Amino acid sequence: MKRRQKDFKPLKIMSIFGTRPEAIKMAPVVKELEQAEGIESIVCVTAQHREMLDQVLKLFDIFPNYDLNIMKSGQTLSEITCKALIGLEKIIKFQKPDMILVHGDTTTTFAGALAGFYGQVKIGHVEAGLRSGNMYSPYPEEINRSLTGRLAHLHFAPTKGNEENLLREGIKRDNIIITGNTVIDALLKVVNEDYKFEIDILNKIDYKNKKVILLTSHRRENLGRPMENIFRAIKEVVMTHENVEVVFPVHLNPKVRQIAFSILGNTDGVHLIEPLDYQPFANLMNKAHIILTDSGGIQEEAPALGKPVLVLRTETERPEAVLAGTVKIAGIESENIFKLTDELIRNDKEYRKMANAVNPYGDGKASHRIVKGIKGYFGTNKL
Numbered sequence: 001m002k003r004r005q006k007d008f009k010p011l012k013i014m015s016i017f018g019t020r021p022e023a024i025k026m027a028p029v030v031k032e033l034e035q036a037e038g039i040e041s042i043v044c045v046t047a048q049h050r051e052m053l054d055q056v057l058k059l060f061d062i063f064p065n066y067d068l069n070i071m072k073s074g075q076t077l078s079e080i081t082c083k084a085l086i087g088l089e090k091i092i093k094f095q096k097p098d099m100i101l102v103h104g105d106t107t108t109t110f111a112g113a114l115a116g117f118y119g120q121v122k123i124g125h126v127e128a129g130l131r132s133g134n135m136y137s138p139y140p141e142e143i144n145r146s147l148t149g150r151l152a153h154l155h156f157a158p159t160k161g162n163e164e165n166l167l168r169e170g171i172k173r174d175n176i177i178i179t180g181n182t183v184i185d186a187l188l189k190v191v192n193e194d195y196k197f198e199i200d201i202l203n204k205i206d207y208k209n210k211k212v213i214l215l216t217s218h219r220r221e222n223l224g225r226p227m228e229n230i231f232r233a234i235k236e237v238v239m240t241h242e243n244v245e246v247v248f249p250v251h252l253n254p255k256v257r258q259i260a261f262s263i264l265g266n267t268d269g270v271h272l273i274e275p276l277d278y279q280p281f282a283n284l285m286n287k288a289h290i291i292l293t294d295s296g297g298i299q300e301e302a303p304a305l306g307k308p309v310l311v312l313r314t315e316t317e318r319p320e321a322v323l324a325g326t327v328k329i330a331g332i333e334s335e336n337i338f339k340l341t342d343e344l345i346r347n348d349k350e351y352r353k354m355a356n357a358v359n360p361y362g363d364g365k366a367s368h369r370i371v372k373g374i375k376g377y378f379g380t381n382k383l
Contacts, residue, residue: 010040011378013124014097016088018046018070018108021297023056024278026103028185028367029126030062036371044091046084046108047071055277059190066091077107077140084111085118092119099124099154099374105138105145105296113151122377123148126182126370128155129162130296132317137221138296142317154377156370158300158361159320179369180362181300187282188364191305195283201271202247202280207287211244211345213237214288216295217260217312218251226332227256230312231263233337234292238269241345246270247284290344290351292330292337299327300361308354310340325357 013033017026023045033041043064047053050071057064068087070080084107092100092115100116102109103126116123125148135142149155155171157163158181166176197203205212217230238244250260250272264270276284282301285291291302294312302309303326310330321327330337344351 010038011099011374012040012042012095012097013099013101013374014042014044014092014095015101016044016046016108016112017103017106018048018053018068018084019106020049020052020056020278022103022106022108023053023060023062024186025127025182025297026101027056027060027062028182028189029101029103029370031060032367032371036375038375039371042066042095042097044068044088046080046087046111048080048084048106048108052275059277059279060186080107081111084108085115088112088115089118092116092121097121098378101126102148103127105130105141105148107140107144109148110144113148117151122154123152124154124156124370124374125149125152126156127158128152128176129157129159129164129166130317131165132315134315137313137315138219138317139221141296154373156366156373158366161320177369177373179373180364180366182366182370183297183300184304184359184362184364185367186278187301187304190279190282191286192283193286195280195286197280197283199273199276199280201273202284205245205247205271205287207289209243211241211289212287213244213246213341214284214291214293215246215248216251216291216293216298217248218253218256219294219313222294222312222332223255223259227259228263229332229334230292230294230337231260233334233341234270235264235267236334236338237341237345238267240342244269244345247273247288249273249276249281249284251275290341292341300359303327303357303359304361306355308344308351310337310344312337320360324360325354326359328354 044066045064046068070083099122101124102112113123155176156179163176286305291307292310299318299321309327330340
């Protein structure tokens, strides 16, 4: 699709997202679109997450044109999908964007791509090509991103491995652009070596002389026994090593909180705190010694800060980090989680090997490549 010079009008690009992780990774793209010549940027949020989303919008000075505000306590995936589809249909019909950008693998991602398809609008998929190979892990993310890939016209793949996944699925190479990951763009904008936390306990921790472990765990597939195993392993680590402290921003999910406080509550050296906004969390990653997580994005962020990551899952859709040596899969069994964590605490050589490995997720210029790719797709690169 090429636009003739005499018919030129600004490209209307609509970014759709709804959760905090999406907002973090789309924020640099939105800001790049806002500054780009020849582009009209429109932002629509579903607010699949409400409070956590708003924190990121405020941090990056993003003011959505549309807010569906679909967040409701206890809502099902079907409810999220239906409400997002119905709300997006009206906006797409009114705005008639040239392209819709969705990010990653949330239910908003899939609903945004499907709404765009129903409206016969071009779809750009940011963070395309991630695959775990297990449709139920992570759930529902693996299917969300796979189905979005079938609907997308442009695939912005963070890595060569992601591109290879897409090629195996029959996506044409010309429709794939390797960009790096936008989370590195966002991270580099907010980390500050002199950062001071609003939570006093985080300022009192002796990061220089203590080996601080940052823990996050919230995945649906880890609820129940897997999460119990994770927390018991963490408790054993703290009880074994006097020079270790653990900081755990506990997810708001009541099931996560019940398990966390029942096993780790009142444990010396373990700080169970409320969830952090993105900026303090990014700076806490920067100050931590090791990171244990079942999150996807942290596997990309932490290596950029030189922090070894142990993944609390049985597989990862980010094998580049494992191959690069920045990440190890610890699984969900207490014995192995303890063993790998203990090794990083005791073995400086192994620690440095992971900490000094090269981050495979880019140089902080992914957003620029995405906008350039969009312009190239529509034949407006010189405008």
